[in-house]
Amino acid sequence: MSEPVHGTWEAAPATRWEDAFLSGNGRHGVMVFGDPNDDRVIVNHHTLIRPNGSADAGPPALADRLPGLQDRLLAGDTTAGEDFTDGRPLLWVRPFHPAFRIRLRRPAPSGARTGAMSTSPPESSAPTAAAAARSSSPAPTTSWSSA
Numbered sequence: 001m002s003e004p005v006h007g008t009w010e011a012a013p014a015t016r017w018e019d020a021f022l023s024g025n026g027r028h029g030v031m032v033f034g035d036p037n038d039d040r041v042i043v044n045h046h047t048l049i050r051p052n053g054s055a056d057a058g059p060p061a062l063a064d065r066l067p068g069l070q071d072r073l074l075a076g077d078t079t080a081g082e083d084f085t086d087g088r089p090l091l092w093v094r095p096f097h098p099a100f101r102i103r104l105r106r107p108a109p110s111g112a113r114t115g116a117m118s119t120s121p122p123e124s125s126a127p128t129a130a131a132a133a134r135s136s137s138p139a140p141t142t143s144w145s146s147a
Helices: 063-074
Strands: 007-009 021-024 028-032 038-045 100-105 123-125 130-136 142-145
Touching: none
Parallel strands: none
Antiparallel strands: 007 123, 021 028, 028 038, 038 100, 123 130, 130 142
């Protein structure tokens, strides 16, 4: 996988789900921890989001007011976004509920010594929603990608 043009990377795999890479297609989603030798992937599906009464709420109709907001912000009005609403009360994001977790464990390559494995940082590409992790050692390089 080539280096992402628009994306992110981390210096080490995530240790908590809150720090995992997010990827998905609008129906299925994953949280990837990013360790190529012992990775965890938490999978979700859009039907597993708990209802909170906002299922029929459409997006706010604010496009025609966006230029005015931009003008206010560029003029230094740091409170401009506070009243940028279509008048509806606050709707919270529906709570996440995981479907299942996958754990991918890879044995050390033959000839590798304990501690000889070096892992490159996990990365994520925004345009493709791909997540990848790689490791290398004196043995052949191992890698995976969700793309």
